[in-house]
Amino acid sequence: MTTIFFATDVHGSEICWKKFINAGKFYNADILVLGGDMTGKALVPFIKDAQGKYKVNFLEEEMLLDEEGKLTMEKNISDRGYYPINVTDDEYDELNADSEKVEQLFVERVLLMAERWVKFADEKLAGTGIKCFVCPGNDDMFELDDVLASSKTITMSEGQILDLDGYYEMLSSGWSNPTPWDTHRECSEEELAAKIEAMASKISDIDRCVFNLHAPPFGSGLDEAPELDENLRPKYAGRSLIPVGSTAVRDAIMKYQPPLALTGHIHEGRGIKRMKKTFVVNPGSSYEQSTLLGAIIEMDKKGVKKYVLTSG
């Protein structure tokens, strides 16, 4: 019997990452799998004034903080998945005028974060026997892969077929079908199908394989997201939900019928779905609330024996 703890889409939340690493002990899991989208979405500048106070705007709230207040606020910002940065007035203006510099700064911050996260994982997981697999998702820049690969305890699993527990193997891809945001790892359905096929065709025994695919299967109910208009505004106040998952992922699952498919990407799509022989799960994400949504899945040689979705 193998117990997998699966979570996804922590989007830069320091607290969610720490919870993920600690989830192995907490839930008695043998294997940790993080499904992608590790990186945050925003930089939050702290601008120091002449009196030594820091001006910051977080969640549309203007604040003037002293050193102590700044430290607390930096933690709050990191826990929420954003990156605090210290800049001068001039540097702020410079960034405002140059999107390339902002992008560069994002990469720097993401890599710093990843190094810190890897160090935390190595400290916590070393000697525990808990395996940890991380596969970057569509929102994650490619520079992240090398940092993850440098870890002693984390296995960077993108594009690979890896042994899980001596019985099951796992193929992984963090690529998604096209999104309205033109993110780092998205491609056409045809290309995604080819990426999955390149791995799945090498599996010798599909009954002993787990698919770890970031995008959920189209029309599974795990892929329901608010319908957007051309300005990326949710239609009908966000009440119109439409399937936005991948047809390539759906077709691969239906073709190969692995016992388990781990998916994410759509934070609202928390749930499970049985697609013929395959148990498909999307634990969803509430990273901005510092809550780690996850799934504990116990597998025996016949497949998924039991599962529970968690909110920890």
Add this chain to the structure above:
Amino acid sequence: MAQPGMFVRKASGLVRSWSVFDGFVYAFFSINLVTLGFFIFSFAPYIPEANLLTAIVISGIFIIFEVFVYALLVAVMPRAGGDYVWQSRILGGGIGFVLSVTGWAWILWHWVPLYGNMLAYNVFTPILGILSGWTGNTGLYNAASWFVTTNGFFVSSLVVIVLAFIYVSLGMSWYARIQKFCFYLGMAGMATMIIMMLASSRADFIAGFNQYATEFFAAGGGDVYQQILAASAEGGYAAAPINRIAIGASLALIPMVVFFNLWPNWGATLYGEVRGASDFKRNFWSMAAGLIATTILALIVLGLIARVIGWDFYNAANFTFYEGTSPFGVFPYPALLVSFLTDSPLLQMWLLISMSAWFFGWCGTVFLSSTRVIFAAAFDRILPEWMARVSTKYRSPVNALLVMAVGGVIVSAGMHYTENLETYALNSTVVIAVTYFGTTIAGAILPYKDPDLYNTSPIARLKIFGLPLITVTGAIFGIFLLFLFYMWTTDAVYGINEPVSYIYMAVLYGISIAIYYGSKMYRRKQGINLDEIHKSIPVE
């Protein structure tokens, strides 16, 4: 010095703010003046000293605090799924399940026969009755009369179940579109009704009513208008004047009125990234605007009813309808009464059909939220997994719908065939109010129970007198709910404080408690500890 703002990169889920108007439409339909409002207003004569308008305004003021609590909670925990997740996370999984599944699923079985009544009262009987009058088709008249019999109500309830089944199966994208279409159609109908009343006098109405009540609805002839007033007086009821504010007496009417206006938060959701306090404001205003607009509309319509139809007559018609002493044998649905102001069959039909959009744009709500709660509880392994199964072919949550439909049929049959349905109408409100009370407590204590979550949320700096806004507004709304509970349980007029009603509600809660503890034991045998589902994972 620069005003610092965040730098945001291109990343999934970074959507722009949705339209407040779209949110308003949903809230506006949830506190539905034409269905819920006209239905519960018809019981106002049972608290004769109260002023309906005063009760609507005072309850509306307090329900604003409910809007605060829900909009604030949504800003802290967006996408969370509402009461079930909020309560489970803050108060514990057991309380969250029992209060939410009872208040958002099982009690909706009880709403099905009420929706059925409204469908018969507002749609089937008026439209078939008018059609029969113009065509002379007695079959249509018999059908109109049949829909307000026990069998007719039961069949109307079945129609509600079928409609809700279709709406949920079509999915939210279609339902949102249907609802918006119905909003515009319904508002056109409402505008027609208002214009017709503005353009008419009391004498016009009396003449029209006497004519059509007799010719189309077999009221017996003569001055039916006066006969109804006389029957009411004979029954010991005379309406208090509409201009008597009567604040003290009207408080007793509030526990009835909330059947109509307690629900602006019905679809409280927020998707995408929360940018900050503006998301709270956006959510708040969409719900608050729904509540305020409906309150104003109710005052206008009731004022016009008083002017044209007559306040004493409108209330007398309702009173005698329930007492069974009215010569006009159908529900005094205001749109039907107003349709008697014209001799044009086309205008009459337009008014009744367009006003029926208020029902058809709203009735999907009876199962939509229920299926969501059932799904969430099934994924948490409290309810069996089969309940959350979705048909691959139709993408429809067939089993959750069946749970709701079967329960709805059983409760509808029970309510229509064995008891006087109206007596227990307010049970539907009490159970949901208990759920809201749980969420209100959860919201009020959130800053103290989970300071990390609260302090990193966009509402952390919203304070009154140094206290968190969510705590203050939660306390005010909580006191309002306690007032309602006190009134419901101490005054017989609401139909709550009698053994059958208590037993009925106890059974619903009993089902939930039994399921929770039963599945807890069952899952423990499977090696799943349900207590761990919502436990926070240590960070360091």
